[in-house]
Amino acid sequence: MMIEGKNKKQMKLSQLKVGQTGTIMAFTDLExxxxxxxxxxxxxxxxxxxxxxxxxxxxxxxxxxxxxxxxKSEAAVIIIQ
Amino acid sequence: xxxxxxxxxxxxxxxxTLFNRLTGLNQKIGNFPGITVDKKTGFTKLVEGRDxxxxxxxxxxxxxxxxxxxRIVFQVLAxxxxxxxxxxIVLIVDASNLKRNMLLFSQVADLGIPMVxxxxxxxxxxxxxxxxxxxxxxxxxxxxxxxxxxxxxxxIDKLKTAVAYTNKIATQNNAVEVNFLAPExxxxxxxxxxxxxxxxxxxxxxxxxxxxxxxxxxxxxxxEIEKVNHFESSKLQAAETIARxxxxxxxxxxxxxxKGTAEKFSFSDKLDSILTHKVWGFAIFLLIxxxxxxxxxxxxxxxxxxxxxxxxxxxxxxHSYLPAGMLTDLLLDGVIAGLGGxxxxxxxxxxxxxxxxxxxxxxxxxxxxxMMDKIMSKVGxxxxxxxxxxxxxxxxxxxxxAARNIENWKDRMITIMVTPxxxxxxxxxxxxLLISLIIPQKTVxxxxxxxxxxxxxxxxxxxxxxxxxxxxxxxxxxxKEKSYFIMELPVYRMPRWKNVFYTMxxxxxxxxxxAGKVIIAISIILWVxxxxxxxxxxxxxxxxxxxxxxxxxxxxxxxTLIATEKLENSYVGILGHWIEPAIRxxxxxxxxxxxxxxxxxxxxxxxxxxxTIYSVDGGDADTSTIRERMAASVNSRTNLPxxxxxxxxxxxxxxxxxxxxxSTVAIVYRETKGWKWPIIQLAYMTAxxxxxxxxxxxxxx
Numbered sequence: 144m145m146i147e148g149k150n151k152k153q154m155k156l157s158q159l160k161v162g163q164t165g166t167i168m169a170f171t172d173l174e175x176x177x178x179x180x181x182x183x184x185x186x187x188x189x190x191x192x193x194x195x196x197x198x199x200x201x202x203x204x205x206x207x208x209x210x211x212x213x214x215k216s217e218a219a220v221i222i223i224q
Numbered sequence: 225x226x227x228x229x230x231x232x233x234x235x236x237x238x239x240x241t242l243f244n245r246l247t248g249l250n251q252k253i254g255n256f257p258g259i260t261v262d263k264k265t266g267f268t269k270l271v272e273g274r275d276x277x278x279x280x281x282x283x284x285x286x287x288x289x290x291x292x293x294x295r296i297v298f299q300v301l302a303x304x305x306x307x308x309x310x311x312x313i314v315l316i317v318d319a320s321n322l323k324r325n326m327l328l329f330s331q332v333a334d335l336g337i338p339m340v341x342x343x344x345x346x347x348x349x350x351x352x353x354x355x356x357x358x359x360x361x362x363x364x365x366x367x368x369x370x371x372x373x374x375x376x377x378x379x380i381d382k383l384k385t386a387v388a389y390t391n392k393i394a395t396q397n398n399a400v401e402v403n404f405l406a407p408e409x410x411x412x413x414x415x416x417x418x419x420x421x422x423x424x425x426x427x428x429x430x431x432x433x434x435x436x437x438x439x440x441x442x443x444x445x446x447x448e449i450e451k452v453n454h455f456e457s458s459k460l461q462a463a464e465t466i467a468r469x470x471x472x473x474x475x476x477x478x479x480x481x482x483k484g485t486a487e488k489f490s491f492s493d494k495l496d497s498i499l500t501h502k503v504w505g506f507a508i509f510l511l512i513x514x515x516x517x518x519x520x521x522x523x524x525x526x527x528x529x530x531x532x533x534x535x536x537x538x539x540x541x542x543h544s545y546l547p548a549g550m551l552t553d554l555l556l557d558g559v560i561a562g563l564g565g566x567x568x569x570x571x572x573x574x575x576x577x578x579x580x581x582x583x584x585x586x587x588x589x590x591x592x593x594x595m596m597d598k599i600m601s602k603v604g605x606x607x608x609x610x611x612x613x614x615x616x617x618x619x620x621x622x623x624x625x626a627a628r629n630i631e632n633w634k635d636r637m638i639t640i641m642v643t644p645x646x647x648x649x650x651x652x653x654x655x656x657l658l659i660s661l662i663i664p665q666k667t668v669x670x671x672x673x674x675x676x677x678x679x680x681x682x683x684x685x686x687x688x689x690x691x692x693x694x695x696x697x698x699x700x701x702x703x704k705e706k707s708y709f710i711m712e713l714p715v716y717r718m719p720r721w722k723n724v725f726y727t728m729x730x731x732x733x734x735x736x737x738x739a740g741k742v743i744i745a746i747s748i749i750l751w752v753x754x755x756x757x758x759x760x761x762x763x764x765x766x767x768x769x770x771x772x773x774x775x776x777x778x779x780x781x782x783x784t785l786i787a788t789e790k791l792e793n794s795y796v797g798i799l800g801h802w803i804e805p806a807i808r809x810x811x812x813x814x815x816x817x818x819x820x821x822x823x824x825x826x827x828x829x830x831x832x833x834x835x836t837i838y839s840v841d842g843g844d845a846d847t848s849t850i851r852e853r854m855a856a857s858v859n860s861r862t863n864l865p866x867x868x869x870x871x872x873x874x875x876x877x878x879x880x881x882x883x884x885x886x887s888t889v890a891i892v893y894r895e896t897k898g899w900k901w902p903i904i905q906l907a908y909m910t911a912x913x914x915x916x917x918x919x920x921x922x923x924x925x
Contacts, residue, residue, distance in 0.1 A: 173458045178710055180465045181286040183324040193493070197502040198598040201709055209321050210489070210713040212594050217710055 156190060156204070157218035164191040165223030172220040183207030184221060229276045229387055230310035232297060232332055234325050235283035236714045237318040238344045242374040243280045244726050246384075253734055261293050262628075263308065270388035279308045285324075287331045287427060288461050290708060292633055295434055298427060301335055303437050312390045313339040314383070319356055319371070320349040322480055323472055329365075330399035330468045334423035338394045339367055340386050346371045347378070348715075353483040361479045366397040375720055400467050402426050405460050409453035416445055426464075430457050492587075492715040500591050509592060513614045516579045520618040521649060524571035531571070535564030553755065554748070562747030565826065566740045569887060573622040573735055574728040576615050580626055581727040583611075585719040589629065590711065597709060603691050604698025605642075606635035613639070613690065616646030617683075620888045621739070624895055625731055634703035640895060641905055642694045644888050645881065647686035650827040654879045655682055657831055660851055662872030685880055689912070735891065742890035750825050753795040761793040791836055796821050810878065810914070811871035811921040815857075820884070827884045870924035874917040882913035 159165060167188050170176035183206055184190070193203045193210060201214045233239045243251070247266025254263045264280040281300060282293040289295035300308045315332055317325035322343075329341060343356060362369040368386045372379030403410055403422045406429065413425040417438075432438055432446045449455070498504050542556045583589040593607030600607050608630045615623035623643050630636040656679075663678045756762070765786060772782045791797050800818035807817055815837050823830035838853040857866045883889065883906045892902040 173462060175708075177288065177458055177461045177465060178290060178708055180462065180469070181288070181327060182710055182712070185466070185469055194496065194500065196594050196598060197500060197505050198595075200598045201594060203496075203500075203594065203713055205489075207321070207324050209324070210492070210715075212590075212709070212711050212713050214597070214709045217708065 153222055153224050155219045156192075156221040156223050157202070157215040159192045159223070161192050161194055164189055166190075167221055168224050169222045170220050171222065175217060175220045179213075179217075179221065182211055183209070184211070190221075190223065227270075227274070227276050227311040227387075228279065228309065229312050229314055230279045230281050230300065230308065231314050231316060232281050232301075232328065233283060233316035233344075234285050234318065234328060236712055237283070237316050237325065238374045239283055239316050240280065241720060241723060242314075242316055242342065242344065242372070242380075243278060244723060245374050245377060245380050246278050249726070249729065251730075253730070261296055265308075268384065270384040274388045276312075276384075276387065279310065281308075284328065286328055286465070288430065289434075291631055293631065295431075298431055299434060299436075301332070301337065302424070302427065302431075302435055305437065310337065311392070312387050313337050314342050314387060315339055316342040316344050316374075318348075319343040319346045320352050320354055322349075322354075322356065323469070323476055326472050326476070327465070327468055330472060331423075333365070333367070333394075333396040333399050334402070334421075335427070336394045336396075336421050336424070338390050338392060339396060340383070340390055341365065341367050341369045342383055343369060343371045344374055347373045347376060355481040355483065357479045357481075361475075364397070364475050364479065366395050400464070400471050402464060402467075405463055405467075406453060406455055409449055409455050412449045412453070413446060416442070416449065426460075429455055430461065489715065495716050496591065496713075499588065500595055505591075505595055509595065512583075512588075513610070516576065516611075517614055517617055519575050519579065520572045520615060520622070524575050524618075527571040528568050531568050532564065535560060535567070539564075554751070557755070558748045558751035559744065561751070562744040563740075565747060565887070566736055566743050569619065569621050569735060570732045572619045573625065573732050576618075576622040576626060577727050577731045578724050580611060580629065581724045582719040584629065585717065585723055587714040587716045590713050593711070594713065601709075603695040604635070604638050604701075605694050606630045606632060606639065609635065609639040612643050613646055616643045616648060616690075619648050619650070620644040620646070620885065621735070621891050622731070624888065624891050625735065628895065632707050634698075634701055634707065637701060637896070637901065638694050638697045640892060640901065641697055641908075642690040644883055644885065644905070644909065645686055645690040645693060647683045647880065648827075648885075650885065651682075651879055653828045653831050654823075655679055655876060657834070657851065657854075658867075658872045658876050661855055661867045662869045682876060682880060685877075689881060693908075693912075734894070738894040739887060739890035742893055743887055746886040746890075747825060750796075750822065753799070754791060754822065756795060757790070757793040758795070758798070762790060765789050765793065787836060791818065791833075809921065810917040811868070811874045811925065813866055816866070816871075816875065820878075823884050825886050827879055830879070830884075868925070870921045873924055874921035877920050878913045878917040880913070881909055881916055883909040 153168060154165075156165065156167075167184055167186050167190060169186065170179065185207075188206055191205045193205050195202045196212075199215075201212050202218060203210055203212045204218070205211075231239055231243055243264065243266065246268040250268070251264060251266030254265065261282060266278050266280075268276055268278055270276050279300075281297045284294040284297050287298050287301075289298065300306050301310075301313075303309060313332060315329050317329060333339060341362075343358065346356075349356065356371070358369050358371055368390065370379055370383045370386050372383055374380070401422070405426065409429055410422050410425045413428055414420065414422070417425070417428060419425055428435070428446065429450060432443060438446070499508060539556045539560055542552065542560065546552045546556070580589070583592070589608065589611075592610060596607035596610050600609055605613075609627070611629075612623040612626045615626055620643050623646075624640050627636050627639040627643065630639055659675050659678050663675045666674050668674060668677075769782050769786050773779055775782075796818055797814075799821055800814045803817050803820075804812075804814040807820070812820070815834075818837060819830045819833045822833040834854060838857065854867055855865070858864065889902045889906060892905055893899060896902070
């Protein structure tokens, strides 16, 4: 089980704000997780939110040394710490 | 001796640049059997006396496909009898992002096909402070590793030599023992399909539904193995991916030395903050769209004029030098006219694709998708649909070809289906003629011209129609493909002018050769229908005017009389009469009916046909005089003017919605590789046109 502390709160990637970082912990959708992992979003990887599209969705994150964009609904399956 | 070499790699790794480097203009586009994806092949000389056929497989992040395009990669690599099955695979990876790229390498390596690893973009990784121990990597993987820069033409010869001397038996070390994932099922499948490769067997378990070389009973048996062993595809894919990354971490740990600073993306980040800015982002995008639109609309008009003049000259010269007769007429008015109708599109296609290629190459297109996704996905379109739709204002043909950049099948189909609704430049002459007939030349509020307003309304209608139809199709079209928007945003780079040139050339060539066939066929059919009539009607017309023709003063006038009467009595004319009952409720007579039929070739042909039909009183094909004659024409049944306000509006709506363009039909056929979609499109657009025109006329008359 994961240790839950005050500054180690778990949340969805889609809830992060620009500039915030987190570590990928788990996924809530199996099928989507395969695609995300193939794109380098592995458990244990650091992600940083780079920007949101002008209309608020999708979002761009930095992961595994490159920039990836995904819809908020897709980011919501990524649980980060 | 010829060997077959397949290029495999992630998107954005410079795979197509390498393909162009290797093959130059010596490439051709074919089909993968049964799939709507282009197969690009070409030839190259590896070393003296050894040539290779290069096959460019679609870019993919993994052997587990997320789209139909990606599916091809495994379909080709899984089937030894496939005509594209390679002797050697060149796996191309982006050296500046090695780990993610190597996932695909490790999967492909485990299939046991001889391969070479091409480390591309080493110039970029050098700049980013990433150092790769090439020899160490090669030793660990058991394959040749060649650092290249496809863009700067570095290392290409070394790569060719490496491919030429690649061992016929795969030398790579097995990356991951996948047996632990599903030992029983893998064992059973290995026996069933007679292979000793665990990974191949595992892939077959995952993807056998898409491998057509298995017979129905084999499919059922594999299905049975899955069931008995509780084979859970997604779960096993996830486990395999994690195992592969674990393996890659150990392999790459002392191979890649990243001295890079956090600043390596600073340039791209700065550009992004402007180019995807709330205000500036859209403003710049609009400006770029305007430049593109202006280019295909205005710049292309000069070369298009030259092409038209050129073909006009050939036809004229042909008529004066070749012996008169049916064969000459067929050649000049059927075939040459058809060819002219094809070549005239080349400037627009080349210009639009020059821009698209630049936008793709620089990485800007990915940002467009990023910015527009939210709006466009609401109506079933894709962020990338914006470019084809704006291009549709000039011409649907290159725009539909541009929809190829949309990876998602459903989004791409919807874009193709609605793009011809956007008011293209060929509708303009029809609108102008009809507006001048029915809308008074007045201004309201001092400055707003009523005619201009009417024209603008026609353009607005076209956009609203496209969006509505897209929205309806989003609901109707079923897609098995899950729509992801998980996409790489590549770093900004300078465009490669050679790639731009290749794209322009290749797209023009594809259009001429593939859509051209259909266009020529329809041109000839239309020419036959307009030039011949049943029985001896034509002879009778010739006989009737024979004596009148002798009067040289009136010869020109008589000739037009003959032309008009012949058109009335041709198959087209008869068809025009025949469909009159169907189009009467729309406010049209048989003369308009003829116009509708001939303008199936292209909308602007309506104006030309009207000129012929109304040229009874002689005179040239001057629009203003046709306009006057059309305005004066009276319906013989009702004794009312034919071109009333109601008929005019009804006709404009008809041209707004109807698929009156054989070139578009031809290109949709070519882009979707079948008649299903062009026929659906033709049917829905014609139905929409008919009912819109019907309702408008019945309300306004």
